[in-house]
Amino acid sequence: MPGSAREPLGTIAVVGDGPTGLVAAIALRRALPRCAVTVIPTPADPAALADWTAALTPRSNAFLRQMGIEEGMLAARAGASLRLGTELAGWTSGQSRAVHPFGAAPPPEIAATSVSAALALADRFALPSDDPASPLSDIDYGLRLNPQAYTRALGALAAHLGVTRSPSGFAAATGDTSGGIAGLRLASGEDVTADLFVDCSGPASLVAQGLPSEPHIDWSRILPVDRLLIPPTTGAPKLTALDRITATPLGWRGEVFGRDGTHALFAASIEVGSPEAWVEAAGFAEAAVIPLAPGRRDRLWQANVICLGDAGVRFEPLHWLNAALVHAQVALLIELLPGRDLHPLERNEFNRRAAAMADRARDFVALHYHAPTRPEGAFQDYAAGLALPDTLRLTIDEFTRRGRLPFFEEDVLPRDAWVFAMASLGIAPGPTARSVTLTPAARTALIRGHEARAAAAVQSALPYRDWLAAYLQSAR
Amino acid sequence: MSGQPLRTILIVGGGTAGWMAAAAIATVMPNIAVELVESDEIGIVGVGEATIPQINLFNASLGISDADMLRETQATYKLGIEFADWLEEGHSYLHPFGAFGVPINGVDFWHFWIRTGGRVPLHEFNANSVAAATGRFAKINPPPPPNSPLAKLFSAFHFDASLYARLLRRVAEARGATRHEGRIVEATRDAENGMLTGVTLADGRVLTADLYLDCSGFRSLLLGETMGVGYRDWSRWLPCDRALAVPTERHEEPILYTRATARAAGWTWRIPLQHRTGNGYVYSSAHVSDDEAAATLLAAVDGKPLAEPRQLRFTAGHREEFWHGNVIALGLAGGFLEPLESTSIHLIQLVISRLLTLMPRSLPATGTVAEFNRQSVKDYEGIRDFLLFHYWANRRGEPFWRERRATLPPDQTLADRIALFRETGRITRENNELFAEASWLAVMLGQGVEPAAYSPLADLVPEQELADIMAMLRDTTAQAVAKLPFQAEFIRGLTGV
């Protein structure tokens, strides 16, 4: 066997010092302890949604742990609290309310409240159990963070691991003759070269700008939101396990109930309403209007530049999936980590799989505009008239016809999340082979068993407020 | 929804495909009436004796135990396939089921193995290979803990195809399937919508149903002949078009693997059963005469022939659609890929489970049919690429084999896969491809494709630590297998004879 060591990456420049850049730098440094990883600051951009959305999904828990970004540290230093899911208000009619929880969905044959949702509705909390017999094995949680504190905490951890932070910010990227980037110019006038450049600079995609231009894939005919209103974080903390997304006739309002106050935003379309009308619908006193151009780069890794976060994929933060997508793509990058010789086929493989992740997240968001009944509203009408991607059409079709969810490679959402999304939008599963043959008695027994499981979980859990207090106590 | 609800299914053909479908549908969908028609006069192909581990799922879903298989189909266990003389004369390797080693720090084991220069043969880290080499095997009950090397011991069966069909028939009939004996002389279609309206038997009986499963073998009586669905011919890539099959007397304890030996114009199989050995020569008629092929086969067998060699003719490829109107093809009626990796019976199983998940409530079901056909074509293409790879990477001298070296599939996927492995040691697997990374690894290494590098992350484990881990993996595998009984003892224990 002639297998020889590949010369490992010697230097990596990560451009962008928000959470996206810092998480990527930490992950790369951990994977390649001998590689010099430098983070180059860029101006903070409020349009970099993957950096500023304050909530994560359960999928990130294991990822952060693997990266050595401990939950206790995040609780102590990044304002972390735990959430069981999201309430969807007004998505199927003006008054509708539905819970979209994390964790395991009940058996598909019965329409029942999941254990996570039961806990959330009782305003209680417990950590998931590893014991499949325990009803608490059905629950899962996501993190909420204070973005500024989270950025500081990640910065400190990166420094501790030996990631260098350039004192001078990014100024320009220079292309080379082979379609890649030759180097970066810093504000100080200094030049930086690297084996690999990771562009985490937000939608400006400052490094990728230096590449030969590439077609972008436009999602504006699929996803309605192209304007975001982001007010300052406000109010007293509201301690609850559920965050909220409310549909209004002019767009949707997202609220993450952090320990530091409510992180709100309002998502709208330029086709419906005006900035004044949006502010009023959102109920904000004041807010900056930020443009969003939904879509993604065709190839997220081009030559020696990898685009993560909004530099690569931009989409409305419904369910706050933006950072979750970054984490999945960073994990993929680590799995396919190249040597100094960036191999085109490894790059293709990354691009194929990273694109599949992005497209599936897009489908999940788009699903929310295709509920069988929708509230009255110009925004809803506009969104419902947009295109349905084939992959999403197949998903809805299979689900409504035979209660089945087709498999998609690299789905960033677990199957249960799709089941919950369908349920919260009033999309009913079609009959399955099992549901057709289920006798009424067996169905009743299934429902009873499930209800008992949920009740036992609620019994054993603490009120959310008390649980959080104890958790924070132990994190300190 | 338009159309009549689906209440009755007629299965045409009583070979492996027909009875697998009858037994599965009768078990899972008791409210659908299943009828099957077969002709004793025509008979079944009767070859198709080697399987892959997924057969266990199928048997389990029908409640067929290992003891049933061993007692009623003369089955033996299969842990992999030996490829003899494929790379070149005198060379041999095993493609075992199951993984090699365990990932270390999330990095696939083989990267570390490449790093150590492959000093210890890779198969020593694979429980199937060790068991196959020593002849030891048992299915442990309750299943061993996930960290035991035996948790990755995966087996399939060799069995007598006619006896398996008989076993399935008993299961299907016990669950309400009805069998008709008779030869179909005509099948009729609706002049307006093109749907199949019924089949007429030689004695004048007419059988009708809402949905028809064409399991009529190579003839493809309903889908090909009656519905007129064309055939995608792949013989340009897989030119073997004939086989000679001959059973021989058993002369040793059955070994735990199928053997596929390369020959001048194709390859021969050897499948050990309890009561006999199955043999055959799959060859290209453009490269060797039938007489020469028969001589090669008879010279190769290691026991007394129990019958004259029987010839079978086929064309690699598949029907352009597997489902057209109210007709779905299973088994040889849908297509043929040579049995080099024992995939045909698995393809039947895939179609059955796809049908059970996609079963429409009524017909027509255009969207379902399109999805069904798309997935089915993918299955065929994935297997075709894997087979082609075995042929492409050879160093043999005969004209047949030299031509194979110049033949890659029509699209780029396989070429990229080979290049990526060669240059980086990485193996990709798209979607739910049938053959997982470990299978590609075994065959790529076996066919002499060597990786020039490995994942840079594999360098992070210190040398001594890696040596310790590898020694531990190898020793625990060898020790665990050494405690197993020989296959014959295990079979006796289960069957009581």
Ligand SMILES: Cc1cc2nc3c(=O)[nH]c(=O)nc-3n(C[C@H](O)[C@H](O)[C@H](O)COP(=O)(O)OP(=O)(O)OC[C@H]3O[C@@H](n4cnc5c(N)ncnc54)[C@H](O)[C@@H]3O)c2cc1C
């Ligand atoms: C040489 C060779 C080796 C193989 N080895 C393997 C292997 O190792 N592993 C593997 O998985 N697969 C193997 N296969 C494939 C495997 O044999 C088939 O997939 C399997 O046997 C299924 O066959 P079948 O049921 O589709 O067709 P058949 O067994 O041919 O059955 C056809 C049925 O249709 C009936 N029929 C046909 N016409 C009429 C009519 N007019 N009226 C009434 N009834 C009719 C027949 O009576 C019969 O019952 C091999 C195939 C070949 C050719």
